[in-house]
Amino acid sequence: MRSTIDRAAPPTVGPPPAIVPPAVERHGLDNGLQVLVVRRPGLPIVDLRLVIRAGAAADAPERAGRASLVAEMLDEGTERYSAIELAEELDRLGAELEITATWDAINLSLHVLRPRLEPALDLLAEVVARPTFPEAEVRRVREERLADLARQRQEPRYLAHETFSAVAYGPGHPYAATLSGSPESVQNIGREEIASFYHQHFRPGNAFLVVVGDIDAADLLPLLDRAFGGWAPAMPMPVAPPDRPVARPSTIFLVDRPGAAQSEIQVGHAAAPRTTPDFFPLIVLNTILGGAFTSRLNMALREERGYTYGAGSRFEFRLGPGPFIASSAVFTDVTDDALRIFAAEIRRIRDEAVPADELERARNYVALGLPRQLETTAQIARTIADIELYGLGEDYLARFIERVRAVTAEEVLRAARSYLDPDHMALVVVGDRARIEEPLRALGLGPVEVR
Amino acid sequence: MSTQRAAPVRVDLPHEVHTLANGLRVIVHEDPSVPLVAVNLWYHVGSKNERPGRTGFAHLFEHLMFEGSAHAPEGMFDALLESVGGVNNGSTSSDRTNYYEMLPAHALELALWLEADRMGWLLPAMTQEKLDAQRDVVKNERRQSYENRPYGLAFETILAALYPPEHPYSWPVIGSMADLDAATLEDVHDFFRTYYAPNNASLVVAGGVNGAQVLPLVERYFGEIPRGPEAPEVQAPPVEAVAGRRLILEDDVRLPRLYLAWHSPAYFAEGDAELDAAATILAEGKASRLHRALVYERGVAQDVQAFQDSRKLGSIFLIVATARPEVPLAELERETMRQLEAIAAGELAPAEVERARNRIETAFVDELQHILGRADRLNLYAYYTGDPGFANADLERYLRLEAGSIAATVRRWLVDAPPVVLSVVPRGRWDLASSMP
Numbered sequence A: 001m002r003s004t005i006d007r008a009a010p011p012t013v014g015p016p017p018a019i020v021p022p023a024v025e026r027h028g029l030d031n032g033l034q035v036l037v038v039r040r041p042g043l044p045i046v047d048l049r050l051v052i053r054a055g056a057a058a059d060a061p062e063r064a065g066r067a068s069l070v071a072e073m074l075d076e077g078t079e080r081y082s083a084i085e086l087a088e089e090l091d092r093l094g095a096e097l098e099i100t101a102t103w104d105a106i107n108l109s110l111h112v113l114r115p116r117l118e119p120a121l122d123l124l125a126e127v128v129a130r131p132t133f134p135e136a137e138v139r140r141v142r143e144e145r146l147a148d149l150a151r152q153r154q155e156p157r158y159l160a161h162e163t164f165s166a167v168a169y170g171p172g173h174p175y176a177a178t179l180s181g182s183p184e185s186v187q188n189i190g191r192e193e194i195a196s197f198y199h200q201h202f203r204p205g206n207a208f209l210v211v212v213g214d215i216d217a218a219d220l221l222p223l224l225d226r227a228f229g230g231w232a233p234a235m236p237m238p239v240a241p242p243d244r245p246v247a248r249p250s251t252i253f254l255v256d257r258p259g260a261a262q263s264e265i266q267v268g269h270a271a272a273p274r275t276t277p278d279f280f281p282l283i284v285l286n287t288i289l290g291g292a293f294t295s296r297l298n299m300a301l302r303e304e305r306g307y308t309y310g311a312g313s314r315f316e317f318r319l320g321p322g323p324f325i326a327s328s329a330v331f332t333d334v335t336d337d338a339l340r341i342f343a344a345e346i347r348r349i350r351d352e353a354v355p356a357d358e359l360e361r362a363r364n365y366v367a368l369g370l371p372r373q374l375e376t377t378a379q380i381a382r383t384i385a386d387i388e389l390y391g392l393g394e395d396y397l398a399r400f401i402e403r404v405r406a407v408t409a410e411e412v413l414r415a416a417r418s419y420l421d422p423d424h425m426a427l428v429v430v431g432d433r434a435r436i437e438e439p440l441r442a443l444g445l446g447p448v449e450v451r
Numbered sequence B: 001m002s003t004q005r006a007a008p009v010r011v012d013l014p015h016e017v018h019t020l021a022n023g024l025r026v027i028v029h030e031d032p033s034v035p036l037v038a039v040n041l042w043y044h045v046g047s048k049n050e051r052p053g054r055t056g057f058a059h060l061f062e063h064l065m066f067e068g069s070a071h072a073p074e075g076m077f078d079a080l081l082e083s084v085g086g087v088n089n090g091s092t093s094s095d096r097t098n099y100y101e102m103l104p105a106h107a108l109e110l111a112l113w114l115e116a117d118r119m120g121w122l123l124p125a126m127t128q129e130k131l132d133a134q135r136d137v138v139k140n141e142r143r144q145s146y147e148n149r150p151y152g153l154a155f156e157t158i159l160a161a162l163y164p165p166e167h168p169y170s171w172p173v174i175g176s177m178a179d180l181d182a183a184t185l186e187d188v189h190d191f192f193r194t195y196y197a198p199n200n201a202s203l204v205v206a207g208g209v210n211g212a213q214v215l216p217l218v219e220r221y222f223g224e225i226p227r228g229p230e231a232p233e234v235q236a237p238p239v240e241a242v243a244g245r246r247l248i249l250e251d252d253v254r255l256p257r258l259y260l261a262w263h264s265p266a267y268f269a270e271g272d273a274e275l276d277a278a279a280t281i282l283a284e285g286k287a288s289r290l291h292r293a294l295v296y297e298r299g300v301a302q303d304v305q306a307f308q309d310s311r312k313l314g315s316i317f318l319i320v321a322t323a324r325p326e327v328p329l330a331e332l333e334r335e336t337m338r339q340l341e342a343i344a345a346g347e348l349a350p351a352e353v354e355r356a357r358n359r360i361e362t363a364f365v366d367e368l369q370h371i372l373g374r375a376d377r378l379n380l381y382a383y384y385t386g387d388p389g390f391a392n393a394d395l396e397r398y399l400r401l402e403a404g405s406i407a408a409t410v411r412r413w414l415v416d417a418p419p420v421v422l423s424v425v426p427r428g429r430w431d432l433a434s435s436m437p
Helices: A066-073 A083-092 A114-129 A135-152 A156-169 A183-187 A191-201 A217-228 A279-291 A296-303 A332-351 A356-368 A370-374 A377-389 A396-405 A409-419 A433-442 B057-064 B076-083 B105-120 B128-147 B154-162 B177-182 B185-195 B211-222 B272-283 B289-297 B329-344 B350-367 B371-385 B391-399 B403-415
Strands: A025-028 A034-039 A045-052 A096-101 A106-113 A207-213 A251-256 A262-270 A308-315 A323-331 A426-431 A448-450 B016-019 B025-030 B036-043 B087-092 B097-104 B201-207 B246-251 B257-264 B301-309 B315-323 B420-426
Touching (some): A025 A217, A034 A217, A045 A114, A045 A377, A066 A096, A066 A106, A066 A191, A083 A114, A083 B350, A106 A114, A106 A377, A106 B350, A135 A183, A135 A191, A156 A323, A156 A426, A207 A377, A251 A433, A262 A332, A262 B128, A279 A296, A279 A308, A296 A308, A296 A323, A296 A332, A308 B128, A323 A332, A332 A409, A332 A426, A332 A433, A356 A370, A356 A396, A356 A409, A370 A377, A370 A396, A426 A433, A433 A448, B025 B211, B025 B371, B036 B105, B057 B087, B057 B097, B057 B128, B057 B185, B076 B087, B076 B105, B097 B371, B105 B201, B105 B211, B128 B177, B128 B185, B154 B246, B154 B257, B154 B315, B154 B420, B201 B371, B257 B329, B272 B315, B272 B350, B272 B391, B289 B301, B289 B315, B289 B329, B315 B329, B329 B403, B329 B420, B371 B391
Parallel strands (some): A034 A207, B025 B201, B246 B420
Antiparallel strands (some): A025 A034, A045 A106, A262 A323, A262 A426, A308 A323, B016 B025, B036 B201, B087 B097, B257 B315, B257 B420, B301 B315
């Protein structure tokens, strides 16, 4: 079909409008709890995120999974409510309470329609200040966790992730475990271990609360004072971030899954903490390597070769040196070639400066994508909480776009050379050993260790 | 604690509807508070429009839509959108295929140019190589999401048991490996000409845009694409009663899992909202009936879920429960049926209904926080009800629910009509499968 208009070139797009980041008001309650408020008129929704500054990094390896069990146990019974009564009360208010543990924090997220905020706040305060950890519920939750770990080990991706963490960090390092622990470590966690984590870390001075939504600070603060006033202050117990593990020469770790239709691949090593001054070059680097659809890994493995449904990479930023992981699931017969491509692409971005057009596209994708991260009250609460938790500075959002757009090809190259180390990688493959072991040995990327 | 029933929330999705001369329906929703724009295009074709021997084709075709068109060659689609900070994707269901871009509002024209080019000029750029490459990607998607995943083949096993083989809901959207292999370039051309015409699509533009400027842009890029033939009606044979169908699937799993599946009323038909509420009452949250009975009190299940999978030609109601190690699935089935019978017998407390209503109301409002969620809703209402402005009527379906109508619906669809029962068990452990009653 002929066209009557000129379609030959894409329409030109003008400069993007300025982004106005959410304005944060800071307050403090008498018991030391810091409160950050973002007013967001519009839909009648309020999101609260209460952050305790202690997470799985505080757990000894033999009790890995403790922080996540604390998170799970908080709403399993309080001084006033049983687990079921609490769930009924939340449902009655149409409120959602989600409690999760990360490496660095335990997050209590409450989502509620504005007219029902006040009673929902009482429930949040009850859960954070007066949990009882009933013995019977601890036993049940632990049994569920053990069965869940057994189930997860049937998932190739989980198996690859569990193996990757163990070999990339080595025995004794907190990051060598998974957040939910192992069947062995979970056996070592009882009511006493859960309660001791709680008493050590759940203090108003070791926490902060972010509130985002259709509410003024003037209306909110009296409600917070009433709800959280009974939460007793005490000296906070700061958790030191874990150190960098010892680097080991590149090794392929093969986990056998007889008859598997695909091989699950995870490649990488310990990398940078969230507080690194190289954060902006690193996120631009990752966008080019494996963080977007047009990234090098996805183009090479999916679009050019059809080996996979998708391939990518990420830096997991934590208080300590979280991992860099490149990953994919590829069909069995191309496992060795896929691994070769992973290694080659990681080398290439360290060896050659990225071309200007690729750099420009990646910078714009990250910088101009900021408004998509700030659409909902929950997204804003999570973003503001991360800025506070990692101490990124009050001007972080205001300067985000300019900082991303200022990243140069030299900075990307320097970041790649500082944080990517192809000679010291853990290359984990979960797949059909009978069909892939010999080709993997022939690759020359490192010795093959069967796990 | 005070019990306050707050005034019901109203959801406003102000919008304007226009139909171009070529039949493309255009819906514009303006919200100046959002710095983003969502472009959301629904083609009224899904796996229900496929024929046996070519299952999975609608979804394979969706992949080909990203591989370049006459003026936007391969690779340009994603590269251009990323360079303005935008994201894009598409999805295929049994009923429809959607494509979307979400990007800073000032870049709207770019998304319109790209969508129009693949609606009008896809075929000149289509090649055998593109078809072969995306066929490989989709086969890997099937391996990754179904074949290599524990319990991954359960749902297609259920579909085949619920529907006769000539019914278009009897096969999964992903299709079979053999049918994916059989797809030809000629199929691609036929499918495009039959289903990818402006008169078989609806376009939503939503966000921080000026409504008066949107329509001329849409007209400029889409207006000259010619109308296509009317898409053929789907011929679906009537569904039969499925009572007594029991299946066992061995898989590489540690924990046995029970699936119960029923035929249920079509999307927005009478009983559809009641079954959404029943699913919430049964399995949403710790206080739900099945969670309380199976997970909390008796400790026989690891988790339990229930859904009304609403569809155009008739829906599927599903209950899925994962047993604790070594627990026979008959125990889970017995307790589940007992709870369904209790609801049907009128044992539903008003407080349970209120909790379900409030949960649904919150989830409903949540989805509207995303501009893309709003855009997709407008298209969904336009397709399934004919009225893009159906949002408040939709919410109203839930807010007026009462124990009586839920009980009657559960009785008619879930108690009086026994389900397909699928037991997924660890290899060699047929003893754990449910053979009751």
